[in-house]
Structure formats: C-alpha cells, structure tokens
Amino acid sequence: MSLIEIKDMYKIYEMGSDKVHALDGVNLTIEEKEFVAIIGPSGSGKSTLMNMIGCLDTPTSGKYLLDSEDISKFSDRRLAKVRNKKIGFIFQQFNLLKKMTALGNVERPVLYTGCRRQERRQQAKEALDMVGLTDRMGHKPNELSGGQQQRVAIARALVNNPPVLLADEPTGNLDSKSGDEIMKMITDLHEAGNTVILITHDSGIAEKADRVLHLSDGKIVSDTRKGSGI
Amino acid sequence: MRIYETVISAFSAVWAHKVRSILTMLGIIIGIFAVTALISVGQSSNAAVTEQIEGLGSNLLTISIRDSRANLDTDDIEGIGNLSGVAAVSPYVSSTYTVKNGNNSMEDISVAGVKADYQDIREYGLLSGRFITDRDSEKRLKVAVIGVDVAVELYNSYDVVGETISIDGIKYEIVGLLEEQGDDETESGDEIVLIPFVTAQRLMENTTISTIYASASSSDIVEAAVANIENYLLQYSSEDNGFTVTSQESILESLDEVTATQTAMLGGIAGISLLVGGIGIMNIMLVSVMERTREIGVEKAIGATRRDILLQFLFEAIIVSGIGGLIGIMLAQFGSGFVGTLAGTEVTVQSGVMLMAFAFSVVIGVGFGIYPAIKASKLNPIDALRYE
Numbered sequence: 254m255s256l257i258e259i260k261d262m263y264k265i266y267e268m269g270s271d272k273v274h275a276l277d278g279v280n281l282t283i284e285e286k287e288f289v290a291i292i293g294p295s296g297s298g299k300s301t302l303m304n305m306i307g308c309l310d311t312p313t314s315g316k317y318l319l320d321s322e323d324i325s326k327f328s329d330r331r332l333a334k335v336r337n338k339k340i341g342f343i344f345q346q347f348n349l350l351k352k353m354t355a356l357g358n359v360e361r362p363v364l365y366t367g368c369r370r371q372e373r374r375q376q377a378k379e380a381l382d383m384v385g386l387t388d389r390m391g392h393k394p395n396e397l398s399g400g401q402q403q404r405v406a407i408a409r410a411l412v413n414n415p416p417v418l419l420a421d422e423p424t425g426n427l428d429s430k431s432g433d434e435i436m437k438m439i440t441d442l443h444e445a446g447n448t449v450i451l452i453t454h455d456s457g458i459a460e461k462a463d464r465v466l467h468l469s470d471g472k473i474v475s476d477t478r479k480g481s482g483i
Numbered sequence: 484m485r486i487y488e489t490v491i492s493a494f495s496a497v498w499a500h501k502v503r504s505i506l507t508m509l510g511i512i513i514g515i516f517a518v519t520a521l522i523s524v525g526q527s528s529n530a531a532v533t534e535q536i537e538g539l540g541s542n543l544l545t546i547s548i549r550d551s552r553a554n555l556d557t558d559d560i561e562g563i564g565n566l567s568g569v570a571a572v573s574p575y576v577s578s579t580y581t582v583k584n585g586n587n588s589m590e591d592i593s594v595a596g597v598k599a600d601y602q603d604i605r606e607y608g609l610l611s612g613r614f615i616t617d618r619d620s621e622k623r624l625k626v627a628v629i630g631v632d633v634a635v636e637l638y639n640s641y642d643v644v645g646e647t648i649s650i651d652g653i654k655y656e657i658v659g660l661l662e663e664q665g666d667d668e669t670e671s672g673d674e675i676v677l678i679p680f681v682t683a684q685r686l687m688e689n690t691t692i693s694t695i696y697a698s699a700s701s702s703d704i705v706e707a708a709v710a711n712i713e714n715y716l717l718q719y720s721s722e723d724n725g726f727t728v729t730s731q732e733s734i735l736e737s738l739d740e741v742t743a744t745q746t747a748m749l750g751g752i753a754g755i756s757l758l759v760g761g762i763g764i765m766n767i768m769l770v771s772v773m774e775r776t777r778e779i780g781v782e783k784a785i786g787a788t789r790r791d792i793l794l795q796f797l798f799e800a801i802i803v804s805g806i807g808g809l810i811g812i813m814l815a816q817f818g819s820g821f822v823g824t825l826a827g828t829e830v831t832v833q834s835g836v837m838l839m840a841f842a843f844s845v846v847i848g849v850g851f852g853i854y855p856a857i858k859a860s861k862l863n864p865i866d867a868l869r870y871e
C-alpha cells in the first residue's frame with residue numbers, strides 16, 4: 254500500500270463568475286521514504302496540492318488516502334491528530350508563534366499529543382539539538398535570524414517524528430547560505446528515512462530529489478524519477 | 484491537550500496583553516462591585532430592621548383600631564387581657580412634647596400613655612423607682628417614668644426619682660427610671676417619657692383608643708392569641724379592616740417580602756452594568772480572535788483540535804471575568820464601611836453573596852466568551868494561515 258494516494262482531485266475557487274481550477278484532476282501516489290520535489294510556475298497549484306496532503310485544506314472533489322485511510326471521512330479530532338502525528342509542515346514564512354520562545358514553539362506539537370511536561374521538554378530539546386539550536390532555546394522568533402527561525406520550524410516539524418515531511422519553499426525567504434544549510438538538513442532527514450515532499454522554484458534544489466513533479470495550471474504535466482533517463 | 488495546559492496557556496495569553504485585560508476586567512469589576520454592594524446593602528438593612536423588630540419581643544402583638552365607631556373603653560381592653568393566650572394588654576397613646584426641668588429642656592420627646600402591663604409587654608427593666616400602676620391611671624395622677632437619656636440631659640444624673648418634670652408646661656412627679664434600651668435606626672429608645680394612660684388621654688385631649696399593645700403568653704401560641712383577639716374585637720367593629728392584630732412574625736414576613744423585591748431590583752439595576760462589562764469582554768475577545776487568526780492557523784496546522792482552540796479562548800474570557808469578579812467582590816468587602824455610610828446602615832457582605840457574585844462573573848465569562856471562542860475554533864486552518 255502506498256503512503257499517499259490522490260485520485261481525481263479538484264480544487265475550484267469561484268471568484269464571481271470566474272472559476273479558478275487550482276487543482277484540475279490530480280492523480281498521484283507517493284511511497285514511503287520517497288523524496289519528491291514539486292516544481293511549476295507561480296499559481297500552478299503547488300501550495301494547494303501541498304495543503305491537501307497536509308490536511309490543511311479540503312478539495313472540491315476527489316479522494317485522498319493517507320496510510321490507506323480516507324481523510325475526507327475524518328472528524329476534526331482525527332484530522333488534528335493526523336496533522337499532529339503524521340505530518341510535519343515547514344512553511345516559507347516559518348509560521349512560528351511570536352510570543353513563545355524557540356523551545357516553547359517546538360514543544361507545542363508535543364503538547365497536543367497530551368504528553369507530560371518533563372517528556373515534552375526532553376523531546377523538544379532533542380529536536381532543537383538536532384537542528385543545532387540548543388544555545389538559542391530561550392530566544393523568541395524576533396531574536397533569531399531567518400535561517401535560525403526556519404531551523405526552529407524544522408525542529409517543530411520533527412518533534413513528533415512524523416512519517417511525512419512537507420516543505421513549501423522552505424528556502425524562499427532565506428539567503429543562499431542559510432538556504433543551503435536548510436536544504437542539507439532536509440536531505441539528511443530523507444536519508445534518515447523520512448518521506449519528504451518539497452516545493453521549490455530552484456531547479457538546483459529539485460535535482461536533489463528522487464522524483465520531480467511538474468505542475469502547470471493545476472495539472473501534473475510531468476512526473477520524472479531519477480535514473481529514468483530524462 | 485490537557486485541560487490544565489489549556490488553562491496555563493490561556494493565562495499566559497491574558498498576561499501577554501496586560502493593559503487590555505485589565506481594561507476589560509474593569510467593566511466586570513465595576514459590575515460585580517455594584518451588584519455585590521447593593522445586594523449587601525439590601526440584606527444588611529433588612530437584618531437591621533429585623534433585629535429591631537425582634538428586640539421588641541417576639542410575643543408582642545400590635546392591635547390597631549381604625550373603625551372610629553368602635554369606641555373601646557379601658558374596660559373593654561381589660562377584656563382582651565382575659566382572653567386565653569394573652570398575657571398582658573395595655574392601651575397606648577403617644578405624642579411628642581417639649582419636656583423641661585427648670586431651664587433644661589428637650590424638644591420632640593415621645594410621651595406615651597400606658598398602663599401597668601406595658602412594662603411586661605415591652606420587658607422594661609427599671610434602674611430605680613417603680614413603673615406606672617393601674618392606680619396611677621385610675622386616679623389620673625401626674626406621675627412619669629423616664630428614659631435614661633432624658634434623665635441625663637435634664638438632670639445630669641440617674642438620681643431622678645422624686646424630681647419633677649414639666650411636660651407641655653404641666654408638672655409631673657418622676658416615679659421611675661427605665662434601664663438603658665439602646666438606640667435603633669431612627670430614634671433613641673431612651674428619649675422617652677411614660678405617663679399613666681388616662682392622664683395622657685387628658686393631656687393629649689384624645690379619648691379614642693386606636694393602638695393597643697398586648698403580649699402572648701408564649702411564642703408558640705402567638706397565632707391562637709391573634710385569632711382570639713380578632714374574635715373578641717368583632718363585637719366592636721364588623722367593618723372590613725376595622726381593626727388589625729399583627730404579630731411580630733407577620734410584620735417580619737411582610738418586611739422580608741418587601742426587602743426581597745427591593746434587593747432584587749437593586750441587584751437588577753446593578754446587573755445592567757455587569758451586562759455592559761460582559762459585552763466589553765465579547766468585544767475584546769472578538770478583536771483578539773481576529774488578531775490571532777494566523778496564530779490559530781498555525782496551532783491547527785501542528786495539531787490543535789477545535790476543542791483546544793475553543794477552550795483556550797473560553798478560558799481567556801473566564802479568566803478575565805473571574806479575576807474581575809474576585810476584585811469586584813474584594814472591593815465590595817473592603818469598601819463595605821464606605822458603602823454603609825452612604826446607605827445609612829452597617830453593611831456586611833455575606834459569603835453566600837460573594838459566592839453567588841463569583842459564580843455570576845464566571846457565567847458572564849462563559850456567556851460572552853463562547854461566541855468568539857466558537858468563531859475561533861471554526862476557522863479553517865488554511866484560511867487562518869493565509870489571513871493577513
């Protein structure tokens with residue numbers, strides 16, 4: 254069984270009389286431990302697709318099976334649990350909670366699992382250690398550089414050990430040096446056994462993936478695997 | 484998420500917006516203060532009046548004759564004293580006069596004409612001398628029993644038996660001095676002069692008897708005594724409301740009714756300010772939900788359920804209103820002295836009222852916090868994340 258299965262997915266926005274097909278009949282399967290890059294022009298539906306995979310958005314029609322379970326039938330409670338335990342989301346804008354320290358931010362997903370304080374602290378510290386920010390634990394987001402903020406966000410995405418990591422242009426707001434660091438971290442995570450799905454505009458970055466999906470106008474126009482000869 | 488974690492998280496959110504939280508609290512503080520203080524004023528004045536009425540003796544019966552054709556004379560009144568269940572009876576007539584001893588004088592002193600039984604009815608003790616006797620009344624003697632305040636003011640001494648006191652220019656011999664009665668709400672119980680009933684009728688040029696005091700033999704048979712007296716008086720007046728016989732208990736009952744409605748009204752008026760405070764909470768919570776839309780989106784993206792978000796905002800509202808309520812109650816408690824001077828009674832805030840006020844403040848928090856909280860919880864994660 255595949256980890257992710259998307260069948261005939263549409264997302265249509267009605268803007269007055271206009272209809273925007275953000276996703277226009279997407280079919281896609283992703284196996285465990287794959288490293289998939291999604292590329293395509295702006296407005297082609299990459300983020301929309303990613304948000305569907307991350308259970309943040311609901312499609313107009315179509316099916317999404319995660320671990321062979323039909324997500325559309327899930328209650329709010331179960332969906333929250335999926336977002337909490339199965340998916341780690343890394344955003345272009347970091348999306349950290351501004352009032353909390355780095356440690357507080359990383360602890361947050363563990364809090365929602367119902368873990369006790371001690372355990373939670375421990376897990377969060379380990380995750381921060383993994384991204385090399387042990388010495389910045391007590392800093393708030395506005396006291397950290399962009400690269401550091403994104404590393405906190407990665408720690409937050411990792412802290413519950415989710416099988417799927419989603420990254421929507423994680424280097425889009427970073428200078429090239431920090432961007433390289435973040436990409437190194439993400440490729441390392443893939444090598445450590447995570448399934449990684451990454452949106453990027455940078456063909457250099459896309460090359461690091463095993464598989465590249467090319468989106469255009471809400472459709473997958475090409476799906477290439479490394480070593481398949483293209 | 485565990486409930487206590489949500490509470491902690493709500494506390495830190497309230498703390499993070501200190502000024503805003505305090506300003507919002509102010510509405511609740513004022514509302515709860517007003518409600519608590521006004522209800523306490525109502526209750527305390529009721530308690531004061533109750534105490535005063537009970538001080539008159541629980542067996543006391545007051546008979547008012549309104550029918551002018553009833554025409555009871557003193558013998559008829561003796562008849563009441565012979566009824567079963569009635570221990571003592573005395574007609575009563577009173578008016579205010581200026582009383583003098585030489586150049587010392589007091590104005591507006593209550594002078595009452597009573598018979599010997601009145602001492603038992605009011606449970607009067609004497610510091611010296613004797614009380615009015617029935618013989619004094621029959622002979623229309625000009626004798627008087629006075630309260631201690633009159634003695635002190637006019638004679639500057641308690642040694643007054645044998646002295647003369649002038650009432651409306653007529654001299655009376657003082658035969659007794661009452662024990663100190665203490666003050667009540669409006670007048671001193673010690674600024675009184677008692678004289679024989681018939682003497683008083685002549686002084687006041689009033690021969691109709693309209694007030695009679697009696698006492699029941701024991702507090703268990705007050706009701707029976709009232710019924711017997713009513714029965715007896717029917718031969719003098721068959722008119723509706725020709726006379727009334729009231730026991731202390733029935734006075735207390737009607738008093739309780741009056742003060743209960745009064746208290747409810749006061750509380751209701753103060754409740755309006757609480758309502759305004761509640762609307763303030765709702766207002767601020769709605770602003771807060773809007774400002775924190777993105778934050779809510781992030782929380783949802785990392786695993787918050789609708790319930791987590793709902794409880795977070797609901798607890799924030801409850802914390803603001805609950806703390807506001809506690810402060811309001813404390814203000815009412817510490818300010819009760821000040822409120823008491825304004826209201827003219829000693830005010831105590833009862834613990835029942837405090838509990839009720841606190842519960843009410845929490846209810847306000849839930850009532851006005853629930854809508855913003857539901858609104859926050861229902862946000863779609865991706866819409867919330869995209870919110871600018």
Ligand SMILES: Nc1ncnc2c1ncn2[C@@H]1O[C@H](COP(=O)(O)OP(=O)(O)OP(=O)(O)O)[C@@H](O)[C@H]1O
Nearest residue numbers: 266273274275293294295296297298299300301302
């Ligand atoms: N809430 C919305 N309402 C209306 N249209 C929307 C909404 N969200 C997305 N769209 C439209 O859906 C299409 C796909 O958007 P999406 O964000 O997925 O693009 P993208 O490929 O991620 O672009 P970019 O590379 O610029 O991030 C766009 O045409 C966009 O205008």
Ligand SMILES: [Mg+2]
Nearest residue numbers: 299300301421
């Ligand atoms: Mg995008």
